Amino acid sequence: MFLANRRNLGVLALGAASVLALAGCGSSAASKSSASSDGSSSDTLVMAAVPSENATALKASFAPVVKLLEKETGKKIVFQSATNYAAVIEGQRAGKIQIANYGPFSYVQAKTSGVKITPVAAGVETKGAKPGYQSYGIVKTGSPIKDLKGFAGKKVCFVDPNSTSGYLYPHAGLLEAGVDPNKAVTPVMAGGHDASVLAVKSGQCDAGFAEDVMVDKLLIEKGQLKKGDITTVWKSPVIPGSPVAISDDLPADLKQKIANAFQSMANVDYLKAHGFCSGSGKCTVDDAGDWGFTKVSDSDYDGVRKVCDVTKDKQCVKP
Numbered sequence: 001m002f003l004a005n006r007r008n009l010g011v012l013a014l015g016a017a018s019v020l021a022l023a024g025c026g027s028s029a030a031s032k033s034s035a036s037s038d039g040s041s042s043d044t045l046v047m048a049a050v051p052s053e054n055a056t057a058l059k060a061s062f063a064p065v066v067k068l069l070e071k072e073t074g075k076k077i078v079f080q081s082a083t084n085y086a087a088v089i090e091g092q093r094a095g096k097i098q099i100a101n102y103g104p105f106s107y108v109q110a111k112t113s114g115v116k117i118t119p120v121a122a123g124v125e126t127k128g129a130k131p132g133y134q135s136y137g138i139v140k141t142g143s144p145i146k147d148l149k150g151f152a153g154k155k156v157c158f159v160d161p162n163s164t165s166g167y168l169y170p171h172a173g174l175l176e177a178g179v180d181p182n183k184a185v186t187p188v189m190a191g192g193h194d195a196s197v198l199a200v201k202s203g204q205c206d207a208g209f210a211e212d213v214m215v216d217k218l219l220i221e222k223g224q225l226k227k228g229d230i231t232t233v234w235k236s237p238v239i240p241g242s243p244v245a246i247s248d249d250l251p252a253d254l255k256q257k258i259a260n261a262f263q264s265m266a267n268v269d270y271l272k273a274h275g276f277c278s279g280s281g282k283c284t285v286d287d288a289g290d291w292g293f294t295k296v297s298d299s300d301y302d303g304v305r306k307v308c309d310v311t312k313d314k315q316c317v318k319p
Helices: 015-030 055-073 085-093 104-112 164-176 193-202 212-221 252-265 268-273 298-311
Strands: 044-049 076-081 099-101 117-124 135-140 155-158 186-189 207-211 230-235 243-247 292-294
Touching: 044 055, 044 085, 055 076, 055 252, 055 268, 085 099, 085 104, 104 117, 104 164, 104 243, 104 298, 117 252, 117 298, 135 164, 135 193, 135 212, 155 164, 155 193, 164 193, 164 207, 164 298, 193 207, 193 212, 193 230, 207 212, 212 230, 243 252, 252 268, 252 292, 268 292
Parallel strands: 044 076, 044 099, 155 186, 155 207
Antiparallel strands: 099 243, 117 243, 117 292, 135 207, 135 230
16 A cells, blocks of 8 residues: 655756766855855855745746845855756765755655765744645546546656655555556656646656645646646645755854754745845745744655665666
């Protein structure tokens, strides 16, 4: 039984190049006033997030939090967009990224592969809520596919091999339904949750997977999707929230300032009250439309590790 306990073709081929590109950008920013590759004595810190939508929208959604971190740390924060999940993992491993917003699976992968990081917070939809979300299995409305068994023999959009709700949990769900995700479907890596949903809508994929908020809220708010365009035929168990992890190599006092900012101040209420959200636009803390962040620890992601045990997916194995 699937264990209980939320983030384009050719994307894998571009993985190595994107890692180098991101690491290079991070190095340029983080080394302007520092001789240390981990950025610990630099006036600049690099923050990155795994891609769930297009790079411009991703950067804009984190802008108020970036302003907050600059005030609390006294450092310039450069937000670096990544083309895939591996770029964030390898950028932080190389010391070119000091603050990273991972998906649960990519965080576990980073830890398993030896990246020295500590999770400090995860997004929550409402104040006081527990961090968590779901993966959706989706089809275009009117499709004859009614459940995951119907995905067999079809072209199926996943997000990225390092995505929790766009790959790992879907693999476990397909296995539970008796569908071998490695043999019984034709996989398409869309590169982002928005791209996966839109590919299903357009008919490029017969079915697909994406995080719940992308289907239920974000694309509808942007006018790229209408209610009724997509039908959800499967929902995963609750997945632990996407963590923000900071590099262990940073000085202790700086790590504490960053942790405190996320856990106590990086929420819509505080950001609005203290002028970090300007104009009449929507105040955001991340790309998921969350209210803010709450404290998490490494043990909160043991459920992801258990799903890895179920799927035996090669992405789960330490290289």
